[in-house]
Amino acid sequence: MKKTLLSLAFFLTPFAAFAAPSVIGTPLATKDTAAATSWTIAYTVANTGENRAVYVTTGVATAQVTGATFNGTAMTLENNLTASQTFGTKFFYLATSTTGTKNVVISFDSERTSYSAIIFALQDAFQSSPTDVTGQANTAGAVALSKEVTTVASGVLLITCLHPSAASTAETPDAGQTSLNGVADDAMEHYCSYISQASPGAITTGYTWTTSVPADVFVVSIKGIAVAASPPAIRQDTIFFD
Amino acid sequence: MDFALIFQQLARVKEALLGMLMFLAPLGGIFGATEPILTEVSPVVETKTGDYAFYIFENAAKESVKVETTRAEYDKLGLANPTNPTMAGYRFVGAYAGETKTASPRVLKDNEYYGAGKDAASSTLIRIKLPGEAEKTAQKSSIFQ
Numbered sequence: 001m002k003k004t005l006l007s008l009a010f011f012l013t014p015f016a017a018f019a020a021p022s023v024i025g026t027p028l029a030t031k032d033t034a035a036a037t038s039w040t041i042a043y044t045v046a047n048t049g050e051n052r053a054v055y056v057t058t059g060v061a062t063a064q065v066t067g068a069t070f071n072g073t074a075m076t077l078e079n080n081l082t083a084s085q086t087f088g089t090k091f092f093y094l095a096t097s098t099t100g101t102k103n104v105v106i107s108f109d110s111e112r113t114s115y116s117a118i119i120f121a122l123q124d125a126f127q128s129s130p131t132d133v134t135g136q137a138n139t140a141g142a143v144a145l146s147k148e149v150t151t152v153a154s155g156v157l158l159i160t161c162l163h164p165s166a167a168s169t170a171e172t173p174d175a176g177q178t179s180l181n182g183v184a185d186d187a188m189e190h191y192c193s194y195i196s197q198a199s200p201g202a203i204t205t206g207y208t209w210t211t212s213v214p215a216d217v218f219v220v221s222i223k224g225i226a227v228a229a230s231p232p233a234i235r236q237d238t239i240f241f242d
Numbered sequence: 243m244d245f246a247l248i249f250q251q252l253a254r255v256k257e258a259l260l261g262m263l264m265f266l267a268p269l270g271g272i273f274g275a276t277e278p279i280l281t282e283v284s285p286v287v288e289t290k291t292g293d294y295a296f297y298i299f300e301n302a303a304k305e306s307v308k309v310e311t312t313r314a315e316y317d318k319l320g321l322a323n324p325t326n327p328t329m330a331g332y333r334f335v336g337a338y339a340g341e342t343k344t345a346s347p348r349v350l351k352d353n354e355y356y357g358a359g360k361d362a363a364s365s366t367l368i369r370i371k372l373p374g375e376a377e378k379t380a381q382k383s384s385i386f387q
Contacts, residue, residue, distance in 0.1 A: 034296065036338035036339060038316070038320075038338065038340070039336070040316070041336045042335055072321045073322070102324070
């Protein structure tokens with residue numbers, strides 16, 4: 001005869017997972033050739049998701065870019081990738097809750113007459129020191145260029161940017177990568193794309209194009225935020241005994 | 243004292259010296275050419291005279307229009323939550339600003355040669371010291387190229 005009822009509850013420890021950042025809104029690619037020491041770009045951050053961050057990649061010699069702001073706040077220079085064949089890029093980011101149309105202001109060291117930038121916003125982005133790993137490769141003349149990096153963090157978004165020199169055409173990101181946007185101009189061609197990776201490990205990204213020219217490829221892996229895979233669960237076991 | 247005779251003798255000495263110089267002059271040219279003259283080029287001094295700034299608007303057909311503004315108005319674009327300018331039929335896409343300057347004119351002196359095409363056939367070597375650069379020896383035609 002069953003006389004006693006014992007009920008036990010076990011709280012299962014939730015395990016952490018990492019959500020790769022994802023692109024929100026419409027990435028912007030823009031350029032100008034007006035002589036300037038300061039350049040302002042209107043950019044709209046979509047009101048989507050949480051843990052947002054705005055990124056700016058510049059398409060001008062890195063030494064010529066002295067800083068960037070978004071909505072009046074100085075952006076953090078996260079990566080300074082100097083080119084071997086073309087003009088390099090600086091990655092600025094700013095974790096922000098601001099949405100809507102605001103201005104990015106890029107400052108130059110002196111008067112410049114050829115510059116470009118690609119601006120995009122992420123959600124679920126690591127809010128401080130978001131870079132996981134970086135890499136770069138170059139070619140003195142080819143129609144394809146890729147770079148393998150080994151990511152360390154789980155749940156990352158890899159941004160791959162191509163800077164071909166003059167007269168390249170039909171720049172296409174490798175399979176699996178999605179184009180962010182691009183600036184087609186012989187003097188400051190600048191294309192960026194993204195791909196997410198759930199688990200750490202080696203991954204190769206790159207571009208192809210049609211005319212053999214010197215080029216640089218830059219890869220930046222951006223960490224995602226830790227999220228709970230599931231809410232804490234309660235398990236109840238009931239044991240009957242005589 | 244016979245001054246006329248003295249002047250006559252002096253004239254002969256002068257003629258003799260000039261005659262010797264005719265033979266020595268080419269030797270001077272040879273020895274002189276081994277040590278080119280050093281020319282230091284003065285830096286170009288730029289002086290700020292003012293600022294300029296332009297708004298950039300774009301219409302649906304991606305045609306852009308630049309509208310001049312002031313540096314003070316431009317700087318407001320970089321503040322938090324700015325009120326961007328508007329223009330009927332166009333949207334504000336950006337702006338740029340810079341400085342107007344005058345540069346001190348470069349006055350060419352002896353042994354300064356400027357630009358491609360000038361003295362292109364010259365093979366004369368000169369020593370040149372450009373601002374901020376180490377002294378170098380170069381052909382006249384290659385100095386500023």
